[in-house]
Amino acid sequence: MSAPPLLTIDRDLTDPDVVALLASHLADMRAVSPPESVHALDLDALRADDITFLVARDADHDGAAGALLGVGALKVLDDPDEPGGHGEVKSMRTTHAAVRRGVATAVLLRLLEVAREQGLGRVSLETGAEPFFEPARRFYARHGFTPCPPFVGYAADPNSVFLSRAV
Template sequence: MRATSPPESVHALDLDGLRDPAITVWTVVEDGAVVGCGALKVLEPGHAEIKSMRTAASHQGRGIGTAVLRHLLAEARARGLHRLSLETGTQEFFAPARALYARHGFVPCPPFAGYTDDPNSAYLTLELAR
């Protein structure tokens, strides 16, 4: 993300950030290599943020992002969460991600969880059925 966004607009977590006890990470492994990942970060009771959704460039367009997102949605529901939110970029590089989230019902929302208005960030949320 550091290669595609201005430094002040990079919200990607490094390895230490992903070790936060509030975060659970899932990976997709193919032939011993991680080719996709996604994480949930609990923000408050009932509300979590999707973090670190990635698909290796060599594996894009194969449905890995969709599979990870579906897993995160199922896990959120199993945990009794009622809302998921996320931040992604507004640059063209992030257009496929924004389209993926829109296909799954995410809609624009104001900044949340300490984020601020940023022209390089799109904020999305999804209310989960209870």
């Protein structure tokens, strides 16, 4: 595996490579899921105050940020039933160049750290039930996520799988 990625919090979301990766992410979600089952957020939604957006980049020899490797977001949910607070993982995506390099794990682990820093007790996510999403479901299971019922803002949907874990 290469050097760990540089992970930074970004509120701007105007870097062309980030915009392109998120557009590709949305296009893929819309291509494999029915419209009512696509829950990916667009750029404007990802800029909300209740969302922490994380960018992973290669580090060059001087330690400066280089090529985009992946992104992920953590949304704080208003969930009165969850002591300690509840967060949702959103927009996890790596570039093709980052596949099998540990980037997704680095992003997810950093998002879980952010959740702990924000005092959240639980983090959940929604992903697709279609075969396209099988690698994502296996990834999250490896990191301790287990099936759960739909959470804040979601309803039961045969095209969705809901997963959760303590922080």
